[in-house]
Structure formats: structure tokens, C-alpha cells
Amino acid sequence: MSNSVNASVHQHTLSGPGWREIAEYCGRQAIPAGRFLDALCGFLLGRYGGHRQPFTMVASDGPLLVGCAEGGPAGDIAATLRMDAAAAADGGGLGAPRFQARIGPDEARLLLEHAGEGVDGDCLLRRMELVGRQIVGGAARWERLSLLDGAEARRMLRDWNDTAESGPGPHTVHELFEQQARRAPGRVAVVCGGQTLTYGELNVRANQLARHLRQAGAGADTLVGLCVERSLEMIVGLLGILKSGAAYVPLDASYPAERLRHMLEDARPLMLLTQERLLERLPPVDAPALCLDTAWPALAAHSAGDLAPISGPEHLCYVIYTSGSTGKPKGATIQHQGLHNLVRWYIRHYEVSADDRALIFSSISFDLTQKNIFAMLAVGAQVHLPADGYAPDLAFRQIEEEGITILNCATRAFYPLLSYQTPERPLRLRQVLIGGEVVNSQLLADAFRHTARPPLFHNTYGPTETSDINCSFQFDPREPQDNVPLGLPIDNTRFYVLDAWLNPVPPGVPGELHIGGVCVGRGYLRRPGLTAEKFIPDPFCGEPGARMYKSGDLARQRADGTVEFLGRIDQQVKIRGFRIEPGEIEAALTALPGVREAAVLAREDSPGDKRLVAYAVARDGAALDPAALRAGLAASLPEHMVPAHYVLLERLPLTPNGKTDRKALPAPDLKRGDDGYTAPAGATAQALAAIWADTLGLDRVGADDNFFALGGHSLLATQVLSKLRAAFGLELPVRALFEAPTVAALAARVDSALQGGVSADLAPIAPAPAGVPPRLSFAQQRLWFLDQYEPGSP
Structure with missing residues (x-):
């Protein structure tokens, strides 16, 4: 990489103008237009050249150092070209790819030289040819450049999203439950703390509650709050609200009163269903409270027969509150069609039958709880609830004693169960559904390596805003893998991995996952602005009014369409x-x-x-x-x-x-203990230790401490060497700290340089010609770099 002192830095936006306008601007500014294509080549290499290795570009016709920074993991390419100060400061760029780019009247020539490691050359070449053809037209704008040809676009947008599936009615989950109640009223439906309800008993109680709610004004799209502990009343409340035609708002009784107050004020429910023992924990609200554990003498007066349905697939089913960026939770609204579609798919995909028993220890306000309850009740299976909440030892015992076959929980909540498993007491589950976090497959492999028939494991994914599970991937827990995929979209669901301008990106390329289909909810309750921002028109579907949800998740698709999760865009740092x-x-x-x-x-x-x-x-x-x-x-x-x-x-x-x-998570303790500490010996080492401690924010640094192990990096190394120059009048390159990363080693190098008379050997300073700007010293260059990247740093 060139380290020219006279490098000129130009900045120009690539967002908006077409390529002809860019070329004209370059001509006016005497900048080769090819340098903008260098940025484009960098964009392509960043996508296909392995994201772990930062790249630096060198313009083919000059010493300009060009850095192409991506403005976001979803493909938000930076709108500027800027000096890659970090690479220049530590001498990086060796072996970096070199680009030549020229725009002609009839063609665009892009020449790429790369080492080959980690780069799919054939794929990259196809992309370059495709983009080159678009640029020659002159009208293509940066944000409209496509990296897909027609066949690829059809495969990704149409074939991989060919998930249409329809089934016979009914089309709401509570009507599916009613069918089972009529078929087998004597089967056990719910088990909690030694208490049970049969399908017939559960249906009667839900019907009676529904009639009471209808008399109070419940109907389609009406909201009813439900704040109860895990109990039989919880299931009765869910079904009763849905049968009334209303939608339920599940509220976790363990939440702080202030958070519950905000949720209730925002939801404005017609009524709040709760339990007598929880009344003192609840904040004062305008909605009347009905205690399900003490009100049954009055509720039992209502008719026990099924009610005529008044809500359909397009009406609200539930509203779940999720954390908001403003610090206040927001209500995600889900329609019946989303939950019904998920339950139908869940039953078929996981082969759920009346013989299954599901343990549900997640909170009532957690999205994964909903489909686990209704999928079991739709086929005549049993729902088991731990009366005392989630405790790994009790949950393991309950799985053993109650013959649990299906467990769905957050990924990290599952791991503690493994510590109770032994060869004599294996975890006897048929299906394990985990999701919400990256799977630690090595941990699972250690636990199940010697298990002949482990449970069937599924990595699931889906935001609350899109009815929970939108895809699932089955994997063998005995085989560790780097990144367990998320899978393919479920029935009537569409996946798009898009860049910042909503262009599909090729397989293997990171982008933001957008989700379409019947799973997409209405939006956020009483948040029209946020709804418009996150729930946007689906330009790929063709159905009038179709929308897709911007998940905020960074993902990429494999060659077969399988989606891999890469992280959260809003956790990006x-x-x-x-x-x-x-x-x-x-x-x-x-x-x-x-x-x-x-x-x-x-x-x-x-x-x-x-x-x-x-x-x-x-x-x-x-x-x-x-x-x-x-x-x-x-x-x-x-x-x-x-x-x-x-x-x-x-x-x-x-x-x-x-x-x-x-x-x-706690802050790290930066105070150094005495273990492994060796005091610096000699004036030079002591001075260096003081410089390191000041730069790294530590109380002290030992003679054998490694600068980078203490939290140092290339930019902090530049600060250290600037302070070293001020203290010793000695210039050292940044690589010196990489080669001698301990206080003792660097002190020896400094002493050797000083004893060798480095300062005396320096060339005499000659006066510069008048009118010629003086060249910056290495220290001045480093200070300029630091100011560009860390303004105001000492």
C-alpha cells in the first residue's frame, strides 16, 4: 500500500447521481472517474472476499489511498471515499487487492487483482460484468445497481418463496380447540401443580367466560388484558377472550408495576382478567378487574355451549409488548391468520399428535408461549405448566415424571437442563425447539455425543411482529457446526434478504432480513410512525396491499435458500x-x-x-x-x-x-492485582509503563504485560508512540510495538536506539522552498489520523 505523504483526499456522494453525473463531476474536479469504480470494486470484494479481512484499495493511476467503508451490514454503502487511516497508521494494506477501473463510451473496464484466498473469483467476476453493463448505460444510480441477473432474481424471489399452503377450516385457533373438545371431551387438556382440566371442562369454562365478556362489550378487535400466573386460569382466560371475539393482551405478573401501568395505559383494555392474589401487585387502572380464581360462582351462571364466532382471520388475536428503543415497550399486534397459519404448520412439521405433552415454562407474555399452547389444544395433546415457574432441576424432573415429549424455549434457557442429564437419566424428549439466540452447538455436542437417540433438535426463528416462528432448521445435536442455520420460510411466508435500498442481494451476501406473508402483523399499537417505518410495502409479492416487516436482523442465504443468522443490526457497534x-x-x-x-x-x-x-x-x-x-x-x-x-x-x-x-453484565475490573505482576526495572521501563497505564486507563502496568492483551490496539499504539517521542525524542514506527509488545521488550529497543545515537544520525533539516507546504512528519501524520477517527482524543 502506498504511504504517500502528498496523497489528496476527495469526498463526493455516490447516493443520488447517476454514473454520467459522477463522471462529469470527476472531470470538473480533475479526479479520475475510475476511482469511484474502485469503491464499487471494493464493495463487491467486501461482499465476496471474506468479511473477516479488511481491504484497502489503491488507485491504479496515482498514490491516492482509497478506503471504501460499508455504512451498514445490510448493504448501506458509505456515501464517501475517505482515507483509510487505521490501515495507514499501522502499516496495513500489504497484499490488499488492487483495482483498475475505466469508463469508456461503450464499455466499463474493471480489473481486479487479489490473492485468491477466501474469494470466490468466478462469482465475483460475474458480478463485476453485471455491474459493468449497467454502468455503461450511464443511467444506473448507485442505489439501483443490481448484483442479480434475471434467473437468480426469479429463484430467490419466487422459487424460494413458493410456500403457499391452504387447508380446510376453521380459520381461528379457538375453533380448532372446539373441534377437539367435541371429539374427545374426556381427554386431559391442561396439567398444572397436580390439577387438571379435560377438554370438555376447559371448553365449558371458556364459553362461560366468553359470554360474560361479550355482555361487557367484547367483540372483534376489542382488547382484554390477562395478567395471571401459570395456572389453569391462564388457559381458560386465553380461550375465553378469543371465543368472545376479542384479542388478549398477556401481561407478566412479575413485571414491575410501572411497566405494567404503561402497558395497560397504552393498551386501554376493556377489562383486566387476573387473580385475587395478584391484585395488590397491580397498578391502578381504569379497566375493571375480574379475578378468575374467585369469580366462578357468578361466571358459572352463563350458558356452557359454544358461541357463534364473530372474529375472523383478519381480526386481532393478541397484542404482545416488546422492548422499545425509546425505553417504553411497544405493542405488536397479531391477527388470527398469523397464529392460525403457524399452528397448522407447527402441527404438520413437528408431527404433533394427541399423544404429545408439551412443557411450557416461558412467560405468558413471551411470543413462543402462544403457539405451543394452541398447537397442543388443536390436536388433543396435553399442555403442562410448572406451577412454580422455571427452575432447571424442577423442569428436568417434570420432564421425567410427566412424560413430556415437546419442549420449546429460549436457546439459553435450555442449556441448564443439560447439567442434570446423565447416562442413566437422559433427557427423554421427542422434539426440542430452541430459538432467540445463536446455538452453541459445541455445548450440545458435548452433552449428546454418546447418546444413541437424542431428541430431534430444531433451531427456530421469528420476530414477535411476524407471529413468532417463521422458519425452522433441524440439526443433529451431536455434530457441532459453526453457525446453525435458521432454515427456510414456513407456509405462506416469504423471506427477502435486502440491501439498504431494498435490492435483493445474492446468496452468501449479508443483508437485512425482510419477512412477508400472512404472518406479518398489523403493526405497533398506537404507533403509526413506527409502524410505517418497520412495516413497509412488499414490492416483490404482487398482491395489493402486501407488506413486509423489516426485521433488523442481519442474515444471508445459502445456495439453496436456507437462511443464516449473522446478528442484530441494531447491536452493531x-x-x-x-x-x-x-x-x-x-x-x-x-x-x-x-x-x-x-x-x-x-x-x-x-x-x-x-x-x-x-x-x-x-x-x-x-x-x-x-x-x-x-x-x-x-x-x-x-x-x-x-x-x-x-x-x-x-x-x-x-x-x-x-x-x-x-x-x-458487569464492567471489567481494570485494577491490576499482584498475581503475575513484575515491577518495571530502570528509568526507561518505568516511563513506558506510566505511558501505557495512562493510555490504557489502567492503574499500573508490569514489565511483562502485553500491550494488546491489556486492551491496546493500533490507534492506541499511535498514541503511545507519540508520547514516547515527546518523552525520549525518538521516532519509532508503529510496527515496533507489534514486534516488542511488552514494556521490557520495548524498553530494551528504546535503550538500544538511544545508545546507538539515533538522534545524532538524523539528517540535517534543510529549509523548504518558499511557497511549498512542508511535509508532515510521521508523528504529525499519526496525529492527523487520530483526529480524523477519534476527534478530540489526546
């Missing part, structure tokens, strides 16, 4: 100019020996100092060493993705729904 997906680091961390679970955060415990922090939980009997973890990650990830600090935990904190509670 930017460290030193690089955009990073913590999920990739977590996957790499859990792949290291001895690591059971992991989480990665970008913390800014000191203003302006954002650093990656890794949290790791050891497997039983394993002893984790932060230095070894760092070394392991450094072997597979670029330097900017290696966390600065490591925190070892006994377990990761969980939310009530079993997901990692990232807000509860």
Missing part, C-alpha cells in the same frame, strides 16, 4: 471506524476450548473510550485464562474484533424470558 457484529465474536469465543457460553459488548465505561468486552462461562472443570482466550480469538479474527477485556463469570445473567440480560 463501531470501534475505531470498523463496524463489528458482536455475534461473530461470540461464536468464535464459544468455539474455543473450555468455553461454555459467551457474550460480547461494546462498553463505553469512560466517555469516548468504547471497547469490546468479552464475557465467558467455563465448562465444568475447565479453567479459563483471559490471555489464552485473547490468543485464541486473535488466531481467527482481525485485530479490531478481538475484545480488549475479558470477564469470567459463573453464569450469564438472564432475563425472565431466558435470554442473556446484557444490561446486567
